[in-house]
Amino acid sequence: MSSAFAIEAKGLFKSFDGKEAVSGIDIAVPTGTIYGILGPNGAGKTTTIRMLLGIIEPDRGARTLLGHERPLEAAREVGYLPEERGLYPSMHCREAIAFMGALRGLPLDVGRKRADILLQQNGLGDYTHKPIKSLSKGMAQTIQLFGTIVHQPKLIVLDEPFSGLDAINQGRLEQMIRDEAASGTTVIFSTHVIHHAERLCERIAIIAGGQVRFEGEVATARDRLRPQVRLRTRAADGPWRAALPAGAALRDGLWQFELPGTGVEPLVKALVDGGAGIEELAIERPGLHDAFVQIAGEAAARQIEEDRRADLEAAA
Amino acid sequence: MRSIWEASLVIARRDFWATVKARSFIFFMITPLLVVGFAILTAVVQSSNRDEGPKVAIVTDAETRDALIEARARLVAGTDEREFPRLERVDPAQDVRSQARALIGDDESDLSAVFSGTLDRPVLSGPERIDNAFVGKRMTLIIEEAQRNRVLAGAAPGSQPAAVERDVTAGAAGNLREVRTGVARFGQFIVFFMTLLLATMLLSNLIEEKSNKVIEVLAASVPLDAIFFGKLLAMLGVSLIGIALWGGMAALAAAFSVQLMPAGFELPDISPAIGWPIYVLLLAVYFTTNYMILGSLFLGIGGQATSVREMQNLNMPVTFLQMGFFVLALTVVGGNLGLWQWAAFIIPFSSPMAMIAEAGQSATLWPHLLAIPWQAFWVFLLIRISAAMFRKTVLKSGGEIRIMPRFGRKTQS
Ligand SMILES: Nc1ncnc2c1ncn2[C@@H]1O[C@H](COP(=O)(O)OP(=O)(O)O)[C@@H](O)[C@H]1O
Numbered sequence A: 001m002s003s004a005f006a007i008e009a010k011g012l013f014k015s016f017d018g019k020e021a022v023s024g025i026d027i028a029v030p031t032g033t034i035y036g037i038l039g040p041n042g043a044g045k046t047t048t049i050r051m052l053l054g055i056i057e058p059d060r061g062a063r064t065l066l067g068h069e070r071p072l073e074a075a076r077e078v079g080y081l082p083e084e085r086g087l088y089p090s091m092h093c094r095e096a097i098a099f100m101g102a103l104r105g106l107p108l109d110v111g112r113k114r115a116d117i118l119l120q121q122n123g124l125g126d127y128t129h130k131p132i133k134s135l136s137k138g139m140a141q142t143i144q145l146f147g148t149i150v151h152q153p154k155l156i157v158l159d160e161p162f163s164g165l166d167a168i169n170q171g172r173l174e175q176m177i178r179d180e181a182a183s184g185t186t187v188i189f190s191t192h193v194i195h196h197a198e199r200l201c202e203r204i205a206i207i208a209g210g211q212v213r214f215e216g217e218v219a220t221a222r223d224r225l226r227p228q229v230r231l232r233t234r235a236a237d238g239p240w241r242a243a244l245p246a247g248a249a250l251r252d253g254l255w256q257f258e259l260p261g262t263g264v265e266p267l268v269k270a271l272v273d274g275g276a277g278i279e280e281l282a283i284e285r286p287g288l289h290d291a292f293v294q295i296a297g298e299a300a301a302r303q304i305e306e307d308r309r310a311d312l313e314a315a316a
Numbered sequence B: 001m002r003s004i005w006e007a008s009l010v011i012a013r014r015d016f017w018a019t020v021k022a023r024s025f026i027f028f029m030i031t032p033l034l035v036v037g038f039a040i041l042t043a044v045v046q047s048s049n050r051d052e053g054p055k056v057a058i059v060t061d062a063e064t065r066d067a068l069i070e071a072r073a074r075l076v077a078g079t080d081e082r083e084f085p086r087l088e089r090v091d092p093a094q095d096v097r098s099q100a101r102a103l104i105g106d107d108e109s110d111l112s113a114v115f116s117g118t119l120d121r122p123v124l125s126g127p128e129r130i131d132n133a134f135v136g137k138r139m140t141l142i143i144e145e146a147q148r149n150r151v152l153a154g155a156a157p158g159s160q161p162a163a164v165e166r167d168v169t170a171g172a173a174g175n176l177r178e179v180r181t182g183v184a185r186f187g188q189f190i191v192f193f194m195t196l197l198l199a200t201m202l203l204s205n206l207i208e209e210k211s212n213k214v215i216e217v218l219a220a221s222v223p224l225d226a227i228f229f230g231k232l233l234a235m236l237g238v239s240l241i242g243i244a245l246w247g248g249m250a251a252l253a254a255a256f257s258v259q260l261m262p263a264g265f266e267l268p269d270i271s272p273a274i275g276w277p278i279y280v281l282l283l284a285v286y287f288t289t290n291y292m293i294l295g296s297l298f299l300g301i302g303g304q305a306t307s308v309r310e311m312q313n314l315n316m317p318v319t320f321l322q323m324g325f326f327v328l329a330l331t332v333v334g335g336n337l338g339l340w341q342w343a344a345f346i347i348p349f350s351s352p353m354a355m356i357a358e359a360g361q362s363a364t365l366w367p368h369l370l371a372i373p374w375q376a377f378w379v380f381l382l383i384r385i386s387a388a389m390f391r392k393t394v395l396k397s398g399g400e401i402r403i404m405p406r407f408g409r410k411t412q413s
């Protein structure tokens, strides 16, 4: 087993009550990267993560976690934040963090010291002796996050870590993920919010309907789309029109089309020669959102957009 | 791979402190004290207004009366005061029959019967039902004794007890058997009762786990076997605190009551057949195995429940089941070895309670050396089965463990 990959999975299948939730997933997470699993609700992200961690067994397929074929054998080096957060309500914050560390083999006294440091560093020193039940949901989630990393794992797995957090805590989490990655930790998280994946990840897996539709670098996903050209001209018509590619569409006086294979120069020449009068000309790299639409299809894109909006409403 | 043992201890430590700090722990600690206190109170109340036995009025001439009283005294001397009805003198009136009927009908008199007539022609007034019962039979004995006395009055040298040469032995098997039956029953009851209390606590603990959704964090970090074993260990630790406290109080109470006993009072010899040191050891061992066996069964069943209501519904039949095994274990006390007894020894759910009774009534050690590994094997097996069932139905296909309705957040669809 090479140490190039923190996680490798091949052909994972899982059905619940005869219905297939995950249908043949291949994933390889390079060591030391931030890796995103992106997909709408119900795509199979959580099921995949649970199989990778050994909480449930796949019906078929194989996976290794930090080189171990039995995931629990790697438990000491893994941190996991489940989608369904759970802490003992009457435990104090420091104890809760230390307890989660102890589950992963960290001695309790070390765990307590590190809990204090984590709380202090994040300006939450007042919370040390507060019971979990007195915290807001977002704050409890932050405490659980500390418990997830307190034993300094080599691999951190976060299932929808951003949901349920306000903007401030989301920012804190982003920073934490970057810091962990900078110190060589592999971070893998699932999300149904495209821009979280886009901002943080080097590599992603786009999952829809229990299958991986794309796996690779974010840049590669984007590169599957040609850059987009936006053009606004003073003249409505003229001989330059013939130079526009066939797929060009005019909307509110704005032309939009894929950058032709010949590049932008012949087009510019035609525009200048034809006296079009360029008011606006932009060449844009496509975003991950556009790539997602192309990769996962319109339906999945619409759903992921709805999921995001539902999140915002729930948070409001 | 980290050891299951280490992981179990982490779980056990958390559960232990959570239980000890919870409010219900106080309840757990005082319940046995309340039960014992209640038992003592009932005993005290009962002994204070102790029924002195039925009373019979003797309405007759002085000679007959004295003869009856003396006869009763002789009989009581050889038996016990409570073995014969008390006699109450009443002076005879003109019409003795109607006087007797009036006496017995009088609500204030609390008489069971009335004697009139003489030793030659005794008359006993009272309802028919006394004839074959205590009052009728014992009055007949008293009358017979008085009649015999009168006949023998000249010949017999008086009421001398028979001279018997005493050959004093250390004890007697018959007595011992009685004592040991008592010890056997006592041990069984202790084991049963404690387990009942603990198992209930175990269930509420599991409910907590499920409703807090901590289980996924646990299941991702440590083997399920370790989780279940840790939970059992925690409750065992809790029970040790209980035993220490109650045992200490019992010892104190015993020491006190010995102090209060009059000088020369000798403690009756109540010792289990196998001897106190080994008995106490076995009591601890069998309590542990009994608790672990039933506890893992509880965890297995409780783990399947998907709601608090379901869990409470399960609690009832499981308790009945436990009582059933207790009754089965009771059959080994004093009885001969039959099918039921063998069943009680072998079936893992009754085996510890049956074996502790055995330790009370038999000095043979080797059956214990067989029984303990046998029971330990079942603990292991039941934990494995419970964990496997939990993994299969709850984590794998049952999916969501939903105890509380989920507020706010959308559910995955
Ligand atoms: N334990 C389970 N029991 C039954 N169905 C499940 C269970 N877990 C997930 N599913 C189903 O499997 C599919 C994938 O779910 P999930 O992995 O949770 O998706 P995601 O995390 O991407 O939202 C969904 O249709 C979901 O209803």
Ligand SMILES: [Mg+2]
Pocket: A042, A045, A046, A047, A083, A159, A160, B412
């Ligand atoms: Mg999910």
